Amino acid sequence: MAEIPGDTLRQRIVDDLRAHIGADLIDSVVKPGDDVWVRVSTSAWRETARVLRHEMGFDYFCFLSAIDWMPSPYGKGEDDPTAPPPERDDTIRQGYTGGDTRLQMLGRVTSSALHVGVNIKCDVPDADATVDSWIPVYAGANWHERETHEMFGISFAGHPDLRNMYLPTDFEGHPLRKDFPLLARMVKPWPGIVDVEPLPGGDNDEEGDAE
Amino acid sequence: MNALLAADLPYWAQSLLRVLGGIVAVLLPAGTIVYVFLFKMMSFMQSRLGPMEAGPYGSLQLVAEVGKWLQKEDITPERADRFIFKIAPLVVLVSTFLLVAVVPFGPDAWFTNFEAGVFYMLAVSSVSVLGILIAGWASANKYSLLGGLRAAGQLIAYELPMVLAVVGVIIQAGTMNLQQIVVAQNAGSIFGWNGLGNPYILTQFVGFIIFMIAVQAELTQTPFDMPIAESELVSGYMTEYSGFRFLTFFIAEFATAGVFALIASVLFLGGWGIPFAWFDWSTIDSVDDWMNVVGPLIMVTKMMLLAFIIMWVRFSYPRFREDQLQRFAWKVLVPVSLVNIMVTAILKVAF
Amino acid sequence: MTSTESLIDRRQMAYIAAQASDARVNVELETEGMTLNIGPQHPATHGTLRIIARLDGEQVVWAEPSCGYMHRGYEKLTEVRTYPQVTALINRIDWLGSFANEVPFILAAEKLMEIEAPPRAQHIRTILFELSRIANVSLFLGDLGVQLGAVTPVFMAFRDREYVLNLIEAATGGRFHPNFDRIGGLKDDLPAGFVDETRVVMKKLRNFCDEIENLLFGNEIFQSRTRGIGVIPKDVALQYGLSGANLRASGVDWDLRRDQSLPMAWNKADWKVWTHPDGDSFARCWIRLQEVRESTRIVDQLLDSIPSGPVMAKVPRIIKVPEGEAWVSTENPLGEMGYYVVSKGDLGPFRTKIRSASFNNISVVPWVLKGVYVPDIITILASLYFILGDIDR
Numbered sequence: 001m002a003e004i005p006g007d008t009l010r011q012r013i014v015d016d017l018r019a020h021i022g023a024d025l026i027d028s029v030v031k032p033g034d035d036v037w038v039r040v041s042t043s044a045w046r047e048t049a050r051v052l053r054h055e056m057g058f059d060y061f062c063f064l065s066a067i068d069w070m071p072s073p074y075g076k077g078e079d080d081p082t083a084p085p086p087e088r089d090d091t092i093r094q095g096y097t098g099g100d101t102r103l104q105m106l107g108r109v110t111s112s113a114l115h116v117g118v119n120i121k122c123d124v125p126d127a128d129a130t131v132d133s134w135i136p137v138y139a140g141a142n143w144h145e146r147e148t149h150e151m152f153g154i155s156f157a158g159h160p161d162l163r164n165m166y167l168p169t170d171f172e173g174h175p176l177r178k179d180f181p182l183l184a185r186m187v188k189p190w191p192g193i194v195d196v197e198p199l200p201g202g203d204n205d206e207e208g209d210a211e
Numbered sequence: 212m213n214a215l216l217a218a219d220l221p222y223w224a225q226s227l228l229r230v231l232g233g234i235v236a237v238l239l240p241a242g243t244i245v246y247v248f249l250f251k252m253m254s255f256m257q258s259r260l261g262p263m264e265a266g267p268y269g270s271l272q273l274v275a276e277v278g279k280w281l282q283k284e285d286i287t288p289e290r291a292d293r294f295i296f297k298i299a300p301l302v303v304l305v306s307t308f309l310l311v312a313v314v315p316f317g318p319d320a321w322f323t324n325f326e327a328g329v330f331y332m333l334a335v336s337s338v339s340v341l342g343i344l345i346a347g348w349a350s351a352n353k354y355s356l357l358g359g360l361r362a363a364g365q366l367i368a369y370e371l372p373m374v375l376a377v378v379g380v381i382i383q384a385g386t387m388n389l390q391q392i393v394v395a396q397n398a399g400s401i402f403g404w405n406g407l408g409n410p411y412i413l414t415q416f417v418g419f420i421i422f423m424i425a426v427q428a429e430l431t432q433t434p435f436d437m438p439i440a441e442s443e444l445v446s447g448y449m450t451e452y453s454g455f456r457f458l459t460f461f462i463a464e465f466a467t468a469g470v471f472a473l474i475a476s477v478l479f480l481g482g483w484g485i486p487f488a489w490f491d492w493s494t495i496d497s498v499d500d501w502m503n504v505v506g507p508l509i510m511v512t513k514m515m516l517l518a519f520i521i522m523w524v525r526f527s528y529p530r531f532r533e534d535q536l537q538r539f540a541w542k543v544l545v546p547v548s549l550v551n552i553m554v555t556a557i558l559k560v561a562f
Numbered sequence: 563m564t565s566t567e568s569l570i571d572r573r574q575m576a577y578i579a580a581q582a583s584d585a586r587v588n589v590e591l592e593t594e595g596m597t598l599n600i601g602p603q604h605p606a607t608h609g610t611l612r613i614i615a616r617l618d619g620e621q622v623v624w625a626e627p628s629c630g631y632m633h634r635g636y637e638k639l640t641e642v643r644t645y646p647q648v649t650a651l652i653n654r655i656d657w658l659g660s661f662a663n664e665v666p667f668i669l670a671a672e673k674l675m676e677i678e679a680p681p682r683a684q685h686i687r688t689i690l691f692e693l694s695r696i697a698n699v700s701l702f703l704g705d706l707g708v709q710l711g712a713v714t715p716v717f718m719a720f721r722d723r724e725y726v727l728n729l730i731e732a733a734t735g736g737r738f739h740p741n742f743d744r745i746g747g748l749k750d751d752l753p754a755g756f757v758d759e760t761r762v763v764m765k766k767l768r769n770f771c772d773e774i775e776n777l778l779f780g781n782e783i784f785q786s787r788t789r790g791i792g793v794i795p796k797d798v799a800l801q802y803g804l805s806g807a808n809l810r811a812s813g814v815d816w817d818l819r820r821d822q823s824l825p826m827a828w829n830k831a832d833w834k835v836w837t838h839p840d841g842d843s844f845a846r847c848w849i850r851l852q853e854v855r856e857s858t859r860i861v862d863q864l865l866d867s868i869p870s871g872p873v874m875a876k877v878p879r880i881i882k883v884p885e886g887e888a889w890v891s892t893e894n895p896l897g898e899m900g901y902y903v904v905s906k907g908d909l910g911p912f913r914t915k916i917r918s919a920s921f922n923n924i925s926v927v928p929w930v931l932k933g934v935y936v937p938d939i940i941t942i943l944a945s946l947y948f949i950l951g952d953i954d955r
Contacts, residue, residue: 034673034888035888035889037887059797059800059801060800060803060816061800061801061802061803061922062803062891062898062900062917063803063900063902063915063917063922065902065915067904067913067915068913071906072641076641076642076643076909076910093906095885095886095887095904096886096887106902106915108889108902108917112800112814112816115816115821115822117889119887119889119902138801138802138803139798139801139802139929140801140802140803140922140925140926142925143921143922143925144925151637164630165629165630166629166630166633166954167630167633175635175638176637176638176913178641180638182638182639182641182642185642253713256714257713257714257717257718258717258718258721259717353596353598354598357598357620357936433711433712433713434711434783436711437937440711440937441605441711442605442606442708442709442710442711442940443606443936443937443939443940444936445604445605526713526714527712527714527777528711528712528781528783529707529710529711529712529778529781529783529784529787530710530711530712530783530787530937531783531786531787532786532787532935532937532938533620533935533937534935535786535787
């Protein structure tokens with residue numbers, strides 16, 4: 001039974017990875033007592049996976065997906081459809097490890113021996129949203145890449161079969177992109193908004209008295 | 212009853228009586244098995260009560276079910292081979308009626324009594340395979356086709372052990388007449404002690420076990436229910452049948468279970484008889500006439516016992532895979548039954 | 563591992579050779595393959611999974627699951643909901659062990675907010691988590707029998723699962739979708755009498771495990787149907803991200819309850835992580851049976867040591883989660899279920915990636931179904947154990 005992983009182990013992972021792929025590791029974040037994030041260059045996306053699996057023993061494929069960092073132009077979908085659309089902040093701010101593009105890949109692999117995982121990110125070029133497929137390294141990435149393809153419109157070079165996973169074949173658009181409207185919210189105001197209104201007559205400060 | 216009535220009834224009345232008797236002999240065991248075992252015993256095994264509302268303790272549930280099925284639409288799939296599709300359930304049911312024709316219920320209570328009864332029984336029992344096969348084929352459904360093919364392979368594979376298991380009985384009784392087999396068992400003795408007759412379950416125990424396994428497979432009951440296999444083939448060859456035609460399959464399934472239990476009781480448990488030594492009978496002619504009434508009751512008791520075993524196994528076992536079933540038939544049952552025949556023959560000559 | 567690999571290689575080679583000879587026969591006889599659609603409406607796919615299988619006789623040449631008949635788009639829906647509202651959605655992912663779905667999401671939100679539930683809440687969370695595991699896996703054990711043709715076990719499973727559901731209902735108010743977990747703790751404390759009642763039920767469940775073991779696992783037919791069927795070697799299981807009992811059945815000693823530090827109470831109980839070296843269907847089923855037993859043990863021990871105190875930490879009435887990213891996964895009944903939550907300091911998550919166990923578990927199906935017989939498809943699917951809501955999300 002391996003020890004519960006600590007921060008020195010996480011830092012060592014980052015150092016090891018940097019030793020293997022060098023400057024392709026653009027940024028890294030080690031959050032104490034939590035987790036480790038690395039961002040690699042787009043061209044090194046598959047190479048990183050190969051290094052992690054074959055050189056560093058991260059043999060367990062956890063998941064692969066993407067993040068669209070553009071703030072949704074529709075907010076929470078709670079706008080009054082008759083009123084003019086409100087002004088919204090549309091600056092793209094990436095999360096941990098930064099980034100330059102709107103879409104970012106997000107993958108996670110874990111070491112079955114050390115029981116420690118690493119989150120890997122990489123920028124997806126805005127012009128042609130294509131990254132290398134992970135299938136040659138982790139066969140299990142197949143379905144995850146299909147899902148990411150249909151949900152974000154990111155293509156995977158070397159994927160044999162990018163059919164839609166969930167949606168009909170002739171479905172247009174990529175639902176998890178932020179500019180894809182959630183139609184249910186467009187046609188009818190969301191009643192759940194009441195949930196977050198301050199209680200009338202109650203304590204108007206934000207520190208509720210938890211029982 | 213037929214022989215008794217033959218004296219003073221015209222031929223048409225005799226025939227009518229035989230037909231009615233046959234219907235009773237097929238449907239009564241079927242209904243009893245369905246209610247007692249399928250509805251009630253299965254429920255108790257599964258910690259539930261089963262039907263309770265229709266009639267006392269749900270005893271009229273079957274009537275309600277039949278009424279329900281009769282009301283349902285008789286659907287034929289569009290691309291089915293219509294004539295064959297419609298005739299298939301009847302073929303299956305007919306084989307049940309043909310089977311019951313040779314079963315003796317008493318010294319004179321029989322439908323037909325001819326010398327090659329066992330031979331005939333084994334021959335017509337395979338007619339149901341045809342019905343199942345054409346049902347599977349004509350349904351124009353891949354699941355049904357797979358089910359039909361499985362049924363064909365399975366029933367042919369288990370026909371052989373069944374025949375070989377019965378050969379032991381034939382050797383010991385020295386006759387193929389079912390009536391004579393009953394008499395031989397009840398008039399027989401075990402090393403000179405005739406208080407129990409000589410039911411062949413004692414001397415032919417291996418044959419009895421093989422016969423019951425083969426019956427289980429022949430009836431496509433779990434653990435040999437691959438042709439139906441609800442969880443894989445969605446009822447196999449029965450998938451496309453509805454309403455009355457499904458009811459026919461359903462009746463045939465349980466009626467055949469009853470008839471095979473009757474045949475097994477004739478072959479191995481002494482049939483309608485009680486040990487002849489109890490009443491100082493020696494041959495069939497000396498048996499008292501009241502046995503024509505008591506005999507069928509004894510038969511039904513034995514049938515219920517064997518049907519209980521069949522259903523008990525059905526409700527507690529998982530299912531084999533098709534190739535495992537074939538392997539079991541050809542590599543275990545057939546050699547064992549051949550050895551059984553040899554041993555029986557040697558002992559028969561020796562004693 | 564090398565021995566397993568060579569075994570697999572030999573199996574694959576034998577299969578390829580058999581295929582080649584079959585192909586020759588088929589050319590001579592001009593027989594065609596048959597495409598069989600198993601599902602979307604099929605009793606073995608408990609839900610609406612569809613498996614497209616190319617058959618040669620009864621042997622599967624090629625098989626491919628096709629999902630999406632139940633896709634509800636939870637990842638998109640979480641983006642327009644507040645954090646407390648999300649738990650009502652994610653209850654529906656694995657609908658047999660609903661409470662277990664809520665826990666990793668709540669833990670992720672708590673991690674971002676840097677709060678921790680009070681010890682009593684952690685304890686009760688763990689108890690309810692294990693109860694939902696028992697409710698989930700006991701149904702698997704019964705359903706396993708049905709898939710293999712034995713009808714009786716499923717009724718036993720439903721009988722005893724009912725007691726567990728009653729407990730969950732008593733504590734949370736919901737039998738299927740409790741929606742009981744809150745950021746910072748739990749909605750309510752346990753009801754009076756819960757502890758004693760749970761002890762009685764745990765005894766019944768252990769009894770149920772013995773019954774199932776005698777009725778099903780000891781049966782020769784069951785063993786011949788599952789042993790050596792659907793072997794998934796260790797490295798394949800890891801590559802496809804199989805998790806939970808499926809991974810442990812392939813010999814990987816890894817349980818997220820033990821091998822990571824979460825603010826939950828598993829480390830306060832003494833229990834065992836079972837592994838099995840075979841990686842076949844039997845191993846997967848057997849591991850699950852043992853897991854139910856271990857769960858009852860965990861619950862029994864935790865009942866002894868529920869700390870006193872509040873069940874809710876001090877949290878703001880309007881929950882705003884600070885900016886950041888967090889990944890939390892727990893060992894759910896079906897396997898590793900994790901949430902990758904991205905927050906922008908808003909009322910609701912900016913993006914939630916739901917990593918559900920069944921999605922990965924089923925993605926191995928095209929690999930493992932090659933060359934098996936039609937009845938084995940059912941066995942293998944049953945032993946991999948998926949819930950459709952957990953695949954399609």
